[in-house]
Amino acid sequence: MRIDKGSISGMQFMFAMACYIQASTLLTSFVAAVTTQDSWLAALFGSLVCLPLIWLFRSLMVMFPNQNLLEILDEVYGPVLGKILGAAYCWFFITLASINLTDLGDFTKLTIMEETPNVVLLIMCILVAAMAVRKGVSLVTRFSDFFVTVAFSILVVSIVLVLNQIKPANFLPIFDQPPIKYIQGTHIIATIPYGELVVFLMIHPNAKMSRRDTGRYLLWAFFLGGFTMLFIVLRDVAVLGNTLDMFTIPSLVTLRLVNLGMALSRVEILFVIILIMLLFFKIMVLYYISVLTVAHLLKIKKYRNLVLALGALMVTYGLTLYPCPVRHAASAQETVPFIWSPFEILLPLLTFIVAKIRKLPVRKEM
Amino acid sequence: MRGIWLKSAGLLMVLLLFSLLLAGCWDYHELETLFIVTGVGLDKAAEPEKMEIILQIGKTRSPATGSSDSSNQKDSIILMKAIKDTTVEGIMQLDQNSSRTLLLHHNQMMILGRDIAEAGVKGRIDGFLRNQEMRMEILVMVADRRAEEILSAKLEEEQISSMYLYGMMQDLYNISPYYKIRMLDFVSRLRDGTSSAVAPIVKLDELEDKKELKLEGMAIFKEDKMVGSLNDQELQGYIWTMGDVRQSGVAAQSDKGRAVFHIAKLETKREVGLKPEGNVRVKLSVYATLDVAELRGFGEMTPLELMPYLVDLSEKQISQQIMAAFKAAQELDADIYGFGLDFHRLHPKVWKTIKKQWDQLFRELELDVEVNVKLPATGQIAKSLEMEDAKP
Amino acid sequence: MFLGYIFRKLSFLGNQYALYRRTTGPYDRRSMEGAAKKLDKSLEKNLACLKGMFSDSCDLKIHPLELGPDRWPAAILFIEGMADNNKITEGVLRPMNEWRPEGTLAAGQRLIEELAKKVLCAGSIKPLSSPEEIVLECLSGNTVVLAEGCTSGLIVGTKGWEKRSVSEPQAETVIRGPREGFTENICNNTALIRRKIKSGKLHAESLTVGRRTQTDVRLMYLDDVASRQVVDEVKKRLSRLDVDAVLESGYIEEYIEDAPFSPFSTVGYSEKPDVIAAQILEGRVAILVDGTPFVLTAPMLFIESFQTTEDYYSRPLYASLVRMLRFAGYLITVFAPALYIALTSFHQEFIPTNLLFSIANAREGTPFPVLLETMGMVFAFEILREAGIRLPRPVGQAISIVGALIMGDAAVSAGLVGAPVVITVAITAVASFLVPAQNDAGSVLRIIMMILAAFTGWYGISMGFLAALIHLGSLSSFGVPYFDGLAWTRDQEDTIVRLPLWFMIRRPKAIPETNQIRGRFFIPSFRPHEALDEDEEDADERRGEGT
Incomplete structure (x- = not known):
């Protein structure tokens, strides 16, 4: 049962994933607080550690080219256990969407709209996202390549703008922290941007790509997103040095420091552009996937009526999730990676192994 | 196919919602309801534990009425003052008492009064870091006496003294980035633990008919208290030690005459190491490319002799000034160069063992200065008028 | 209450629309009332019948x-005026x-045949027996x-009326390129395209469309290029049309x-044959309507508005x-x-300090909030533009001078606006003339964006921009995604940049067609004389060999 019959090209799928990873890089401040000037190492290690994870996702996509995550679960674990796991994933997706929604609200409040109530910002965002979600997967992923291009160009421009402030000495000393900090940092990077790619297991049947291309596209998306994250962290460390861990949003401070004469200063609007654009994309994807999952669980053929209801749920959930941004940051550093790991790493791995043992999928030949 | 109609109805709803919500735009501040703060000053108040918070506000004038006004020199700034325990309290009080909202985003600098700098600043600037409206690029300066007189000064060139100072620091930044101390640099040094923060000192000169703001050396902070300062000569030495100098000059005097050089480029390399005896040694190599800017005297020398002599002379001068600055810093136990940080970066393992006694080590630190000067150009003329060969 | 009214109205319209969409299929032209099925033998009766059908108009001769x-x-x-008197x-x-x-005269049907064959001399002569059709031809x-x-x-082709000759179009002027434009005559327009x-x-x-106006409409497309689906879709929609009048495209x-x-x-x-020819060559369908020089093309892509013929x-x-x-x-x-x-009412932090002071100085003392001030000026601009277009040209210029120079200057110096x-x-106004085809959309979006900006500043603008983007992405024109020309990763040869013509070997992928190849890829020789020189050398060598 395919609810959304829209189809997207493999390239589109790749850009959607790349854009999704890029969107997560805005949260690098969580890592910065843990590993300070070695954050780029954490980013690098995190990315490398995730290569097997990418391979795992790829294998699942190739093994079940026409089934989304819920259908895979159903097939691998049987209808009852599969449904229970599906419901758990449903909770996971909705929570993820709500958290990102809160992030957008918090960051916007921190950067440009200090006094505007969160709820207004969230509702505006959800309404716009709903426009796209109602139209289905092709519209949701449609502008990902545009977003990636813009984000990349802004990244390049921002690096050029802060070139005169970069102090290479800021990277030293390397490996100055206790090892546990690096593990923590790596874990954060592994679960927050990369592990979340598990959501794309929900829409891969809509992507038209061959077996061979699946791995290639995943890898490209991984590189595009990974490089963006690495460069952002490198830039921030090089400019801010030992003050990096002081700030809630290091990238914003970095861009605020730009000063090339009187005219070319105060360019933090660049950061705000990426922030709103990328987080919006991430929310839109998660929103769409939550709607799809719920429709799937409830066996609803037309999910359009679900859209606004689920949006309202996400706004309220997001608003009550954390009492304050500090708690949010603390949980992103300490608890969230552990709660997310089962969904992002263990369950896919288990599914893969069980599927291998049960010799699934059974080829229906004639 | 009802979708279109539902959609348009939804759109209409959204638009109506927006127009209703327009009544409560939270961050909406019209420009004419704002006071643009251009400078913040902190001074010690008469009561202990309290401080004076001084805000300098650039006044906006309507072009229709104010342009031909002779009294506009008087009106160009507004000075507001509050006496409170913390900065933010002071700003809040001023905000409530003024007719307009304060806009702090365009604050150019924080000026610390000398007395407050000497009393310690760590507890005073938290508000500057925390507040989203405070940017890390604002300049930190120490007033020679009180911050208030700097902020209230009305100058010939620029009526808002903060803007004048900002321009001045921007100019110095082109000479060397180490003149300009932003909040970020200041805080970075304060957080570092071993390095000492510095901040330029600004002094108000009251001449008969006008006032002048001048840069008067650099304040040195130990921990977070100002303990002393570098004078102009030492400041130059400090800047040269830090390297990355792109302009400015060197003036050297010898018994044969006086020579002034332009600095085309001056770069340094520092090597920090631990000597077997247990004290720290820093090897500082200065690579400078100079141009001859002006010569006086040197009458009895031929150009051929002169060039090596000038190289030697400038090398001596540079090394002497660098050492003078270093001695001044060492006397104050203040590692203004960040040698400790260098050590930390290069030898993180050893650093852990010696971090505690860095003050002691810095006091005994040996600085070897090696200056390499290149003097490729003599300016437009090869010989000076006073030289032997030049005389017909 | 008001809202309720609007909703009721909307749902009513929605129902009607759904009903209409359900009853597809070509509409049958309702026969005219009071008309006989066939002509009678008696001339007098026939004349009376036809006269009745023309409702005794005085221009029926x-x-x-x-x-x-x-x-x-x-x-x-x-009909006087419609037929050429000479003819x-x-x-x-x-x-x-x-x-x-x-x-003796052959009687009855024979007479008509004889007349057609031997007597009348005209380009087209055909016999018709239904009064209805006769009326149409006459009309x-x-x-x-x-x-x-x-x-x-007998219907004798004597069409001919006063018409405008081919002249330079008023709306689309070019510096380089053909200067002819379509006229109000559909035959002429068809010929203009065919000439290309x-x-x-x-x-x-x-x-034929329009129950009363009976307007001629012609579709033109390249049979082997245009996609069948699009052509069928255009035909289906045109045939579904059931309206009284079609006066313009x-x-x-x-x-x-x-x-x-x-x-x-x-x-x-477009109003220009070369534009329409180019569109047809890319696989689009042109819809010509009698009585107007404006020819429609479908499907349309967003990017088209930014392409002009002069680009090519x-x-x-x-x-x-x-x-x-x-x-831009x-x-x-x-x-x-x-x-x-x-920027001025939410994010003063993004304005460089000096600029902020000059803006603040200008704002000081102006009585209106920024939103009202800007809205007012945009409104005034729209008024001036409309006035300038509708009035005769010399007066229009006077209006723009009075409006732009005198009123603007006076408003500023009086301190009413900054x-x-x-x-x-x-700047907004001048920039709007760069893309005339999207001018109306631009005006609407501008106002929406202004309201959003006044509501939540930059966040509102961003959301507005994203919403516009998503809206554009969801649009389609005759089954073709509207925004497709701007895909960022493919088919870039004629979007933000225009590559050389010899580079565009395929027709744009966004418009579906059956025949993709436009021409063979060839690179014109960049140094045209080089080949010549070589030839000469060869010739020299040969000559050398010969001697």
């Missing part, structure tokens, strides 16, 4: 005749008067010949477009520059006032 020596009664009918005199009246048939300028005892009439594409594959198809556009409530138009139009007539480097300028201009015209509002607002709105 009935000219009785007597044929031959037998004085056989006959009549010709035509009637030379082709119908004179031959019929001078006809001296040998022997389109032909002359009808009726004779006593005949149950059919001399191919048998250029298919023209005729339809705008009527048709509104009835067949995909998204009637979108600010963006999904049907293109001037050299690619400059054309690309201008193309980018147009994109469009962004400016939509976002500039909104940005001004957002000078920065005037500058912003002026």
Whole structure:
């Protein structure tokens, strides 16, 4: 049962994933607080550690080219256990969407709209996202390549703008922290941007790509997103040095420091552009996937009526999730990676192994 | 196919919602309801534990009425003052008492009064870091006496003294980035633990008919208290030690005459190491490319002799000034160069063992200065008028 | 209460629309009332019947005749002004008067045949027996010949009326490129296109639309290029049309477009044959409507509005520059006032300090909030533009001078508005002329963006921009995604930059077609004389060998 019959090209799928990873890089401040000037190492290690994870996702996509995550679960674990796991994933997706929604609200409040109530910002965002979600997967992923291009160009421009402030000495000393900090940092990077790619297991049947291309596209998306994250962290460390861990949003401070004469200063609007654009994309994807999952669980053929209801749920959930941004940051550093790991790493791995043992999928030949 | 109609109805709803919500735009501040703060000053108040918070506000004038006004020199700034325990309290009080909202985003600098700098600043600037409206690029300066007189000064060139100072620091930044101390640099040094923060000192000169703001050396902070300062000569030495100098000059005097050089480029390399005896040694190599800017005297020398002599002379001068600055810093136990940080970066393992006694080590630190000067150009003329060969 | 009314109205319309959509299928032209099925034998009866069908109009001329020596009664009918008097005199009246048939006249049907074969001299002559069709032919300028005892009439092609000759179009002017434009005459327009594409594959198809106006509509497309689906879709929508009147192609556009409530138009139009020819060559369908020089094209892509013919007539480097300028201009015209509002009343931190002081100085003492001030100026600009267009040209210029210079200056010096607002709105206004095809959409978006900006500043603008993007992405024109020309990863040869013509070997992928290849790829020799030199050398060598 395919609810959304829209189809997207493999390239589109790749850009959607790349854009999704890029969107997560805005949260690098969580890592910065843990590993300070070695954050780029954490980013690098995190990315490398995730290569097997990418391979795992790829294998699942190739093994079940026409089934989304819920259908895979159903097939691998049987209808009852599969449904229970599906419901758990449903909770996971909705929570993820709500958290990102809160992030957008918090960051916007921190950067440009200090006094505007969160709820207004969230509702505006959800309404716009709903426009796209109602139209289905092709519209949701449609502008990902545009977003990636813009984000990349802004990244390049921002690096050029802060070139005169970069102090290479800021990277030293390397490996100055206790090892546990690096593990923590790596874990954060592994679960927050990369592990979340598990959501794309929900829409891969809509992507038209061959077996061979699946791995290639995943890898490209991984590189595009990974490089963006690495460069952002490198830039921030090089400019801010030992003050990096002081700030809630290091990238914003970095861009605020730009000063090339009187005219070319105060360019933090660049950061705000990426922030709103990328987080919006991430929310839109998660929103769409939550709607799809719920429709799937409830066996609803037309999910359009679900859209606004689920949006309202996400706004309220997001608003009550954390009492304050500090708690949010603390949980992103300490608890969230552990709660997310089962969904992002263990369950896919288990599914893969069980599927291998049960010799699934059974080829229906004639 | 009802979708279109539902959609348009939804759109209409959204638009109506927006127009209703327009009544409560939270961050909406019209420009004419704002006071643009251009400078913040902190001074010690008469009561202990309290401080004076001084805000300098650039006044906006309507072009229709104010342009031909002779009294506009008087009106160009507004000075507001509050006496409170913390900065933010002071700003809040001023905000409530003024007719307009304060806009702090365009604050150019924080000026610390000398007395407050000497009393310690760590507890005073938290508000500057925390507040989203405070940017890390604002300049930190120490007033020679009180911050208030700097902020209230009305100058010939620029009526808002903060803007004048900002321009001045921007100019110095082109000479060397180490003149300009932003909040970020200041805080970075304060957080570092071993390095000492510095901040330029600004002094108000009251001449008969006008006032002048001048840069008067650099304040040195130990921990977070100002303990002393570098004078102009030492400041130059400090800047040269830090390297990355792109302009400015060197003036050297010898018994044969006086020579002034332009600095085309001056770069340094520092090597920090631990000597077997247990004290720290820093090897500082200065690579400078100079141009001859002006010569006086040197009458009895031929150009051929002169060039090596000038190289030697400038090398001596540079090394002497660098050492003078270093001695001044060492006397104050203040590692203004960040040698400790260098050590930390290069030898993180050893650093852990010696971090505690860095003050002691810095006091005994040996600085070897090696200056390499290149003097490729003599300016437009090869010989000076006073030289032997030049005389017909 | 008011809201309730609106909702009721909307749902009513929604139902009607659904009903209408369900009852697809070509509509049957309702027969005219009071008309007989066939002509009668009696001439008098026929004339009375036809007269009735023309509701006794005074411009219907009935000219009785007597044929031959037998004085056989006959009549010709035509409409004054629609038929060419010369043609009637030379082709119908004179031959019929001078006809001296040998022997007795053949009666009944034979007479008509004889007339057609031997007497009348005109380009097209055909017999018709249904009064309805006769009326239609008559209405389109032909002359009808009726004779006593005949149950059919002869239609003689005498169309001809006063018409404008081909002249330079007013709306689309060019510096380089053909200067001819379409006229109000559909035959002429068809010929103008055919002159550009001399191919048998250029298919023209005729339809009649409008119950009362009976307007001629022609579809033109390349049979082997245009996609069948699109052509069928256009035909289906045109055939579904059931309206009273079609006076201009705008009527048709509104009835067949995909998204009637979108600010963006999904049907293109042009007044220039070379533009339409280019569109047809890319696989689009042209819809010509009689009585207007504006020809529609479908499907339309968003990117089309940014392409002008001159891009292809001037050299690619400059054309690309201008193309980018147009994109920038469009962004400016939509976002500039909104940005001004957002920056001055929400995000003063993004304005450099010196600029902020000058803006603040200008704002000091102005009585209105920024939103009202900007809205007012934009409104004033729209008024001036409308006034300038509608009035005769010399007066229009006077209006723009009075409006722009005197009123703007006075408003600023009186302290009613700040000078920065005037500058912003002026830039907006000028930029809006860069992309005339999207001007109306731009105006609507501009106002929405301004309201959003006044509500939540930059966040509002961002959300507005994203919403506009998503809206554009969801639009389609005749089954073709509207925004497809701007895919960022493929098919880039003619979007933000225009690559050299020899590089565009395929037709744009966004418009579906059956025949992709436009031409063979070849690189023109960059140093044309080089080859020549080599040849000469070869020749020299050969000569050397020879001696």
